[in-house]
Amino acid sequence: MYQHLLVPLDGSSNANEALKEAISLAKGWDAKLLLLHVTDINQFGGYGRGLAYTEVIASMRENATELMDQAKKQATAAGVTVTTASLEGAPKQQITDVANDDENGIDLIVIGKSGTNAFSRLVVGSTTTYVVQHAQPNVLVVNDIAED
Template sequence: MYSHILFPTDGSECADAALAHAIDHATRYDATLHVLYVADVREAGHVAPAVSTSRVRDALYDSGQEALDRVATEAEDAGVAVETTVTEGTPESEILEFAHRDEIDLVVMGTHGRSGLGRYIIGSVAERVVRGSPVPVLTVRHEQG
């Protein structure tokens, strides 16, 4: 049923909670798990206006690679084939483009990632992915506490 599963991550606890579901589905269907981290450089000027954009971009890429490495290790330990990608752009746009371009069959993601005022102003990436996805999207709610 599923050959290629997309797991977008921002390295948050909510994304980590969704990872078990992504690995379970990949194991169940013998699917490749495609792990995507989107470096959202739009926030670079707001986060550290005195720091150069290239330094912020590099830091985002480093954080992304760390998150991907952590997920890849967990997936490989479970016997799942995994491919990782760091890209730059708007998270929902990059996720949807990846799903179209790479023939993804299922997207598994957390219902929300990083928190803060930006989430309420910008809205939910997961919501926009659900609305625009050409394939099923499994959203996983993170139980805090």
């Protein structure tokens, strides 16, 4: 059915559930996964470029690397072929750019219903909503598992 799945990851529980779903789908379809993390360095706006800013960005990049390493291990352990990409910028735009780039061959995006940045959702809208509205491939939105 689908052969190239894009899974945007931000460390949220919704993204983790999307990853689990994508791994299951990829196994069943013998599909490949592209795991994507976008470090939103734009969230700091014009707050300067001093030492504190540099340290925060370095920490964000380190966290992204750890997140992607763990996700790749999870997919690989399940026998799924996986590649990763880490970008910087506005997540909603980067996700749709990767999804819409014909060279990536993405035919399904598996994304969590909501991510980690509640403030951004309130001010500029949900990344998931944007992706659903602007991505060319089909989009599967995965809900987080409700806790008892």
